Amino acid sequence: MIAELFIIFIGVVLVNNFVLARFLGLCPYIGVSRDLKSALGMGLAVVFVMTMASAVTWVIYYYLLAPTPHNVWFLLWGDGVDPSAFDFSYLRTIAFILVIAALVQLVEMVITKTSPALYRALGIYLPLITTNCAVLGVTVLNIDIFFKAGEPLAGSFIKCLVQGFGAGIGFTLALVLMASIRERLDLADIPPALKGAPIAFIIAALMSMAFLGFTGLI
Amino acid sequence: MTAILAAVFTISGLGLIFGLGLAIGSRIFAVSIDPRLEKIEELLPHLNCGACGYGGCSDCARALLEEEAEPAICPVASPETHREIAELLGKILEEEEKTTARIFCRGGYDAARRYLYEGIKTCQAANQIGGGVSACDYGCLRYYTCQKVCPFEAIGIDDRGNPVVDPELCRSCGLCVRHCPRDLIRIVPSKSEVDIRCSSRAKGKTVVKVCAVGCIACGKCVKECPVEAITLEDNLARIDYDKCVNCGKCIEVCPRNIISRV
Numbered sequence: 001m002i003a004e005l006f007i008i009f010i011g012v013v014l015v016n017n018f019v020l021a022r023f024l025g026l027c028p029y030i031g032v033s034r035d036l037k038s039a040l041g042m043g044l045a046v047v048f049v050m051t052m053a054s055a056v057t058w059v060i061y062y063y064l065l066a067p068t069p070h071n072v073w074f075l076l077w078g079d080g081v082d083p084s085a086f087d088f089s090y091l092r093t094i095a096f097i098l099v100i101a102a103l104v105q106l107v108e109m110v111i112t113k114t115s116p117a118l119y120r121a122l123g124i125y126l127p128l129i130t131t132n133c134a135v136l137g138v139t140v141l142n143i144d145i146f147f148k149a150g151e152p153l154a155g156s157f158i159k160c161l162v163q164g165f166g167a168g169i170g171f172t173l174a175l176v177l178m179a180s181i182r183e184r185l186d187l188a189d190i191p192p193a194l195k196g197a198p199i200a201f202i203i204a205a206l207m208s209m210a211f212l213g214f215t216g217l218i
Numbered sequence: 219m220t221a222i223l224a225a226v227f228t229i230s231g232l233g234l235i236f237g238l239g240l241a242i243g244s245r246i247f248a249v250s251i252d253p254r255l256e257k258i259e260e261l262l263p264h265l266n267c268g269a270c271g272y273g274g275c276s277d278c279a280r281a282l283l284e285e286e287a288e289p290a291i292c293p294v295a296s297p298e299t300h301r302e303i304a305e306l307l308g309k310i311l312e313e314e315e316k317t318t319a320r321i322f323c324r325g326g327y328d329a330a331r332r333y334l335y336e337g338i339k340t341c342q343a344a345n346q347i348g349g350g351v352s353a354c355d356y357g358c359l360r361y362y363t364c365q366k367v368c369p370f371e372a373i374g375i376d377d378r379g380n381p382v383v384d385p386e387l388c389r390s391c392g393l394c395v396r397h398c399p400r401d402l403i404r405i406v407p408s409k410s411e412v413d414i415r416c417s418s419r420a421k422g423k424t425v426v427k428v429c430a431v432g433c434i435a436c437g438k439c440v441k442e443c444p445v446e447a448i449t450l451e452d453n454l455a456r457i458d459y460d461k462c463v464n465c466g467k468c469i470e471v472c473p474r475n476i477i478s479r480v
Contacts, residue, residue, distance in 0.1 A: 060232070064228050064232075065228070073220070073224035073227075073228070077220045077224070085220075085221055086221065086224060088221075088224065088225055088228055091225060091228060091229060094229060095228065095229060095232055098229075098232050098233060098236060099232070099236070101236075102236035102239065102240060105240055105243075106239065106240060106243050109240075109243050109244060109247040110243075110247055112247065112249050113246075113247035113248075113249055114247075116249075120277075187338065
């Protein structure tokens with residue numbers, strides 16, 4: 001089990017890195033990677049939200065959306081034999097968006113109250129996570145990978161948590177790497193036409209290719 | 219039918235639960251904000267130049283509210299704004315004098331260079347190699363970092379390559395003062411019109427070698443001044459702004475053309 005979790009973690013951080021291999025969450029990857037400090041803040045906020053979202057969406061999918069004998073609606077109105085009429089997995093996207101939006105709002109409130117310093121450091125990046133496709137991506141992929149025909153695989157809840165956490169770490173890794181490179185780019189001798197975003201795109205492509213080297217690691 | 223109902227209940231139920239959760243959460247985690255904070259922030263210039271020493275205008279407003287900072291801390295805001303802020307905080311403001319930044323070097327293109335510099339184009343970098351690129355130890359390096367950092371575009375370059383401050387646009391935030399590696403820029407009272415535009419403390423002989431417009435400490439201006447506002451110190455003439463009456467007599471006698479009217 002531990003080995004399996006470790007493989008999931010390494011897989012999602014390096015091999016299937018959300019930014020560099022799956023190309024999710026590219027907006028903050030370019031937008032918030034100008035300096036290291038804010039990149040790190042943004043990354044940590046994403047780690048937190050992704051882990052929480054993974055946990056909550058697993059519960060919602062398992063008990064409300066999937067056509068399993070545990071489905072709450074099936075238990076209430078079903079005939080006790082065939083749960084297939086209670087397949088609400090088509091509501092997955094809208095339900096998960098709700099979860100993520102509410103979660104980010106709640107996290108923002110808690111941080112405002114408990115740690116104003118952290119709130120000031122994160123600033124606008126916190127609300128930005130609401131619409132970050134990487135967060136929705138990780139919850140949807142959790143369901144795709146760890147549920148078979150609506151029925152969860154063994155230990156899928158903890159696996160979802162690890163994948164969510166790992167995806168956040170992978171996102172942070174990509175963001176921090178990019179920010180460190182871009183901080184140096186500011187002082188480098190670059191053709192004027194390529195300054196700023198153009199050179200950042202070239203670097204992003206190079207980094208993505210570099211991460212291809214992890215293919216086949218697991 | 220039950221399937222449709224269940225779908226409706228799922229989404230609306232989730233919405234309801236999250237909505238209630240957030241409503242309760244906002245009560246539990248409510249942070250009381252002083253209404254004056256918003257008002258102070260509105261009064262501040264919204265330029266986020268950082269001249270006050272805080273991280274932007276909203277941070278400055280917080281500092282003002284917590285009485286960490288004086289009402290007149292924002293060097294950019296007008297005196298009226300300072301008064302309004304003081305009023306809002308229930309404080310009394312002392313009268314202040316309008317000031318402007320001034321650059322004390324007129325070397326320009328005529329001043330000799332020590333070597334050909336091809337490095338990073340900032341004054342800080344150019345100042346670090348071999349005692350600085352300008353042959354005068356005190357003179358302007360002419361990479362115009364002051365112009366680049368000025369948030370109000372108040373610094374221009376004249377036809378002789380000298381950076382000059384437009385007193386109309388300058389709001390004496392002091393950013394250029396902090397960025398000049400040779401301390402050539404000072405904040406002076408706006409009422410002073412005549413000034414000695416050199417910072418060289420080198421001996422007269424050295425100054426003549428490297429610059430056509432450097433102070434050689436001949437003392438002519440000191441003798442000419444009717445109000446004894448000019449003094450010589452460390453081979454450099456300086457004007458005392460409190461005594462100066464802007465008569466301009468020193469301008470005519472200076473053999474090096476350093477003294478000028480703004």
